[in-house]
Amino acid sequence: MLKKERQAYILHQVNLHNKVLSSSLCTEINVSEDTIRRDLQELSEEGKVIKVHGGALSHSFNQVYFSTNGVYSQNQKKTIALKAIGLINNGMFVLTSGGTTIIELARSLPPQLKATFISGSIPAILEYMHHPNIEVILIGDKISKNSKITVGSEAIAKIRQVKADICFLGTNAIDLMHGITDNDWEVVQLKKAMIESSKKVVCLSIAEKINSVQPIKVCGLDEIDLLITELPVTDPVLKPYLDAGVKVA
Amino acid sequence: MLKKERQAYILHQVNLHNKVLSSSLCTEINVSEDTIRRDLQELSEEGKVIKVHGGALSHSFNQVYFSTNGVYSQNQKKTIALKAIGLINNGMFVLTSGGTTIIELARSLPPQLKATFISGSIPAILEYMHHPNIEVILIGDKISKNSKITVGSEAIAKIRQVKADICFLGTNAIDLMHGITDNDWEVVQLKKAMIESSKKVVCLSIAEKINSVQPIKVCGLDEIDLLITELPVTDPVLKPYLDAGVKVA
DNA sequence: CTGATTTCTGCGTTTTTTTGCAGGAATTTA
DNA sequence: TAAATTCCTGCAAAAAAACGCAGAAATCAG
Numbered sequence: 108m109l110k111k112e113r114q115a116y117i118l119h120q121v122n123l124h125n126k127v128l129s130s131s132l133c134t135e136i137n138v139s140e141d142t143i144r145r146d147l148q149e150l151s152e153e154g155k156v157i158k159v160h161g162g163a164l165s166h167s168f169n170q171v172y173f174s175t176n177g178v179y180s181q182n183q184k185k186t187i188a189l190k191a192i193g194l195i196n197n198g199m200f201v202l203t204s205g206g207t208t209i210i211e212l213a214r215s216l217p218p219q220l221k222a223t224f225i226s227g228s229i230p231a232i233l234e235y236m237h238h239p240n241i242e243v244i245l246i247g248d249k250i251s252k253n254s255k256i257t258v259g260s261e262a263i264a265k266i267r268q269v270k271a272d273i274c275f276l277g278t279n280a281i282d283l284m285h286g287i288t289d290n291d292w293e294v295v296q297l298k299k300a301m302i303e304s305s306k307k308v309v310c311l312s313i314a315e316k317i318n319s320v321q322p323i324k325v326c327g328l329d330e331i332d333l334l335i336t337e338l339p340v341t342d343p344v345l346k347p348y349l350d351a352g353v354k355v356a
Numbered sequence: 357m358l359k360k361e362r363q364a365y366i367l368h369q370v371n372l373h374n375k376v377l378s379s380s381l382c383t384e385i386n387v388s389e390d391t392i393r394r395d396l397q398e399l400s401e402e403g404k405v406i407k408v409h410g411g412a413l414s415h416s417f418n419q420v421y422f423s424t425n426g427v428y429s430q431n432q433k434k435t436i437a438l439k440a441i442g443l444i445n446n447g448m449f450v451l452t453s454g455g456t457t458i459i460e461l462a463r464s465l466p467p468q469l470k471a472t473f474i475s476g477s478i479p480a481i482l483e484y485m486h487h488p489n490i491e492v493i494l495i496g497d498k499i500s501k502n503s504k505i506t507v508g509s510e511a512i513a514k515i516r517q518v519k520a521d522i523c524f525l526g527t528n529a530i531d532l533m534h535g536i537t538d539n540d541w542e543v544v545q546l547k548k549a550m551i552e553s554s555k556k557v558v559c560l561s562i563a564e565k566i567n568s569v570q571p572i573k574v575c576g577l578d579e580i581d582l583l584i585t586e587l588p589v590t591d592p593v594l595k596p597y598l599d600a601g602v603k604v605a
Numbered sequence: 606c607t608g609a610t611t612t613c614t615g616c617g618t619t620t621t622t623t624t625g626c627a628g629g630a631a632t633t634t635a
Numbered sequence: 636t637a638a639a640t641t642c643c644t645g646c647a648a649a650a651a652a653a654c655g656c657a658g659a660a661a662t663c664a665g
Binding site for chain 2: 622624625626632633
């Protein structure tokens with residue numbers, strides 16, 4: 108096998124699978140590891156692949172996983188936020204949890220919107236405060252430094268006193284079997300209370316979190332009135348949820 | 357699994373769920389905890405994640421910060437803050453209002469101090485949240501956007517439920533005749549409630565505000581247990597207050 | 606066509622990287 | 636305060652990489 112031929116094969120494999128192991132390559136092509144290593148070395152110098160200990164990675168691998176953009180999946184979250192904002196009308200009482208998607212929602216609210224936002228999430232409240240026309244109601248109680256949200260029985264009691272028109276939940280994990288799940292017990296209690304206190308429950312979830320599970324259950328899919336992702340409604344990932352009776356936007 | 361691959365997976369999980377536990381990661385990827393720890397270490401050195409005891413946090417989630425620009429007469433306020441901090445002991449319940457002097461107090465708290473701070477001021481709460489050992493209780497209610505503090509009957513009711521060891525009031529104006537005065541009716545209601553709910557009332561006031569008056573009365577000088585300014589106790593400006601029976605530090 | 610030169614490949618050795626483990630220190634939690 | 640986790644340090648084994656070298660193959664010059 109010619110050297111050029113071999114390198115073309117390697118490059119093909121890298122682009123196909125996003126990674127190659129030098130060990131498997133050398134058995135596939137039946138050459139010594141040194142040869143593979145030298146090939147990888149050359150391809151790496153030409154910028155065709157990224158050489159790592161044990162093999163090589165495609166360049167797209169790095170683009171996908173080590174996004175140089177500091178804010179992770181901001182665009183997706185922006186898309187979700189805009190869909191969600193379409194559900195808010197003037198005069199509404201809106202209950203929101205915390206999380207980066209909610210922050211994006213808060214930042215994207217149109218300036219003319221006049222509504223009342225209720226939350227215990229400090230980062231979210233900070234964003235709502237900057238808005239010219241929104242009334243902000245803060246749920247008080249002990250602050251969980253971890254999640255930057257007020258948690259505890261007082262907070263839950265306060266939420267129970269509210270009857271909100273709509274509730275937006277930032278989602279940590281959603282799955283067909285287990286519904287909405289999360290990893291912080293106290294936050295879960297809050298979210299449960301929020302669901303009970305709202306006429307309409309909307310889950311905001313980037314597609315990556317779909318079909319993932321966390322240890323603690325928030326609610327079943329049947330309690331969600333709407334699931335918002337950055338995907339078009341026709342995306343196959345959403346099909347099982349539509350089939351399960353979940354409304355999707 | 358390649359090392360880079362593993363780190364990409366970890367980073368992905370961190371960005372997705374805002375936090376990861378090393379314990380769960382090592383069962384997921386089936387490597388030793390040491391390996392996970394070393395990965396976390398490296399990712400943290402590259403600034404990709406924030407390493408904490410037991411796992412790691414995403415960086416984007418922790419970017420809650422408040423614009424500190426234009427801190428007015430910072431040095432004097434620092435002096436006042438340090439005097440005030442001398443009054444706080446471990447285990448105390450501390451009630452604070454808002455204002456830049458209180459912020460300075462919050463920033464200057466010694467890291468070992470273990471106490472519970474109660475406040476409705478968003479900027480103050482943000483500072484307390486950064487402290488490793490203090491418990492933060494947030495007073496909830498409607499947020500007044502210009503004073504950045506929760507105001508209203510619910511907030512007052514909550515404060516009434518508390519019996520704090522000490523209360524620090526940022527002062528807007530203090531005068532021999534009129535006592536403590538302010539210019540925001542709702543904030544005054546809150547401060548009154550705070551005074552009633554505290555065993556000891558401490559006013560923090562920079563010298564410039566001494567002998568000035570605002571439209572709405574908070575309380576008389578007789579209700580103050582201590583007045584803290586940046587001046588030495590012997591300063592002639594403070595003499596009339598000492599004569600009137602106000603303790604000064 | 607032939608010999609010299611260059612390139613390529615594989616082998617053995619040394620060096621580096623990676624990983625897991627044991628212990629003791631540090632931190633967290635009850 | 637005591638128990639349980641988690642963290643750190645040094646160490647050792649395994650894997651991979653780097654290096655030098657020599658033989659094989661290809662290229663080139665005369």
